[in-house]
Amino acid sequence: MADKFKVELVTPRGIVLDKMVDGVIAPGVMGEFGVLIGHTPMLTFIKPGIFSYLESDRFVKYAVGAGFCEVLKDSVTVLVEEAHSVESIDKNEVSDELVMLERQLLEINALENSAEYERMLNRVKVVKAKISLAGGN
Amino acid sequence: MASLRDIRKRIASVKNTQKITKAMKMVAAAKLRRAEEAIKAGRPFSEKMREVMMSLAARTQAHPMLESRPSQKALLILVTADRGLCGAFNTSLQRRAEAFLKEMKAKNIQVDLLTVGRKGNDYFRRRQVTIVEKFNNVMNSISYDLAGRIVSIVAEKFLAGEYQSVYVVYNSFRSAVTQVITLRKLLPITPDEEGSKPRRAYLYEPSEEEILQELLPRYVQVQVFTGLLDSVASEHGARMSAMEAATTNAGEMINKLTLKLNRKRQESITTELMEIVGGAEALKG
Numbered sequence: 462m463a464d465k466f467k468v469e470l471v472t473p474r475g476i477v478l479d480k481m482v483d484g485v486i487a488p489g490v491m492g493e494f495g496v497l498i499g500h501t502p503m504l505t506f507i508k509p510g511i512f513s514y515l516e517s518d519r520f521v522k523y524a525v526g527a528g529f530c531e532v533l534k535d536s537v538t539v540l541v542e543e544a545h546s547v548e549s550i551d552k553n554e555v556s557d558e559l560v561m562l563e564r565q566l567l568e569i570n571a572l573e574n575s576a577e578y579e580r581m582l583n584r585v586k587v588v589k590a591k592i593s594l595a596g597g598n
Numbered sequence: 599m600a601s602l603r604d605i606r607k608r609i610a611s612v613k614n615t616q617k618i619t620k621a622m623k624m625v626a627a628a629k630l631r632r633a634e635e636a637i638k639a640g641r642p643f644s645e646k647m648r649e650v651m652m653s654l655a656a657r658t659q660a661h662p663m664l665e666s667r668p669s670q671k672a673l674l675i676l677v678t679a680d681r682g683l684c685g686a687f688n689t690s691l692q693r694r695a696e697a698f699l700k701e702m703k704a705k706n707i708q709v710d711l712l713t714v715g716r717k718g719n720d721y722f723r724r725r726q727v728t729i730v731e732k733f734n735n736v737m738n739s740i741s742y743d744l745a746g747r748i749v750s751i752v753a754e755k756f757l758a759g760e761y762q763s764v765y766v767v768y769n770s771f772r773s774a775v776t777q778v779i780t781l782r783k784l785l786p787i788t789p790d791e792e793g794s795k796p797r798r799a800y801l802y803e804p805s806e807e808e809i810l811q812e813l814l815p816r817y818v819q820v821q822v823f824t825g826l827l828d829s830v831a832s833e834h835g836a837r838m839s840a841m842e843a844a845t846t847n848a849g850e851m852i853n854k855l856t857l858k859l860n861r862k863r864q865e866s867i868t869t870e871l872m873e874i875v876g877g878a879e880a881l882k883g
Contacts, residue, residue: 471646473742473823475639491803504650505803506812529813531650531800540646542742576750580743 466498467536468514470523470544477523477544484515485537487530496532503532507541509586511594522547524590527583545591552595559588602866605859609852616848622683623841626834630774633831637771640827644820651817654810662757663814666786669762671708673730673752674698675784677768677825678718679833680737685840687769687777687833688717694767694779699727707762712752714826730755737830745823753815756785768825769832775839777832782825784818
């Protein structure tokens with residue numbers, strides 16, 4: 462494997478991850494993208510989904526919310542609204558959460574209150590990512 | 599004249615009050631610690647956001663969120679506590695808000711309010727101010743999401759041209775005993791000169807404009823969020839010192855009352871003795 466670089470996963474609740482890794486795969490708005498060391502500096506948005514980093518030939522995954530990502534030559538900084546590691550997810554809890562959120566989503570009028578709708582939709586997507594993480598690793 | 603029994607009762611009641619204030623102080627201290635941790639945890643996020651924001655906005659041309667609106671109205675977000683018993687925390691905020699309203703009125707600008715925290719709403723509800731939206735009883739569970747809700751309301755109104763500018767006033771947290779009232783302009787966003795660094799050559803995906811479009815509301819959201827965090831920590835700090843003072847005062851009061859009680863008791867014993875001696879003398883003679 463090539464040289465390692467620094468990756469930071471930061472949420473408003475604190476730094477979730479700060480580590481030297483071999484590679485990163487992140488869910489960008491234009492599709493998933495992978496980053497290895499020496500990547501061109503880039504700024505892009507992250508959509509809710511699964512973020513993973515590669516360390517000694519093993520992928521470690523996180524379910525992340527919307528945010529953005531700054532890629533530099535020797536570091537990657539990901540700022541997202543939330544991030545959950547596989548260990549922190551309780552399978553039963555998230556499926557309940559999904560049911561509740563989807564019900565709330567139905568109550569919002571997408572035309573009248575688009576910002577609110579958008580936000581709920583994002584939350585649903587995060588929970589879905591959490592479920593897929595908890596389901597099969 | 600208070601009788602011995604009255605004073606004893608009084609002492610007992612002050613003691614009970616002291617117990618309560620002591621407990622409240624302890625609870626506030628514990629909550630303060632948690633709030634401080636939340637501030638610390640949120641700092642990297644907001645700093646990074648600011649950094650990226652400034653490098654972007656420094657070269658940016660025009661965006662609706664960067665421009666002032668031709669309107670005679672402004673919006674003030676007032677962040678207070680939900681509960682009292684925290685010294686001058688709420689009152690000084692209300693006073694600052696009042697002063698701001700007056701200031702703007704002199705410039706012929708009408709100010710509407712958006713209140714976060716019950717106390718601010720309680721105070722302005724009965725005054726000649728429009729409260730466009732209120733968030734009551736939220737200070738126990740502030741989240742990044744809540745900041746997002748506030749910002750989307752505010753941004754929508756601002757972008758629709760209803761308000762020429764949006765301000766926020768809150769207690770910013772310096773230390774457990776000092777809170778500083780901070781009034782800040784939220785919208786339009788003004789990139790401060792010192793913060794702008796030479797920008798890095800980035801690849802933007804999608805375009806630079808789109809990134810900025812998405813980033814600006816988020817930047818405002820982070821600002822509101824840090825404001826909320828600060829306010830919560832300040833509230834607990836203020837309550838802690840207020841309750842500390844109350845506990846000390848109660849202690850002083852108990853001392854004074856005890857002194858009074860002892861004097862009174864001695865006095866009555868002395869009078870009784872005098873009476874007995876007087877009676878004995880009278881029998882002798």
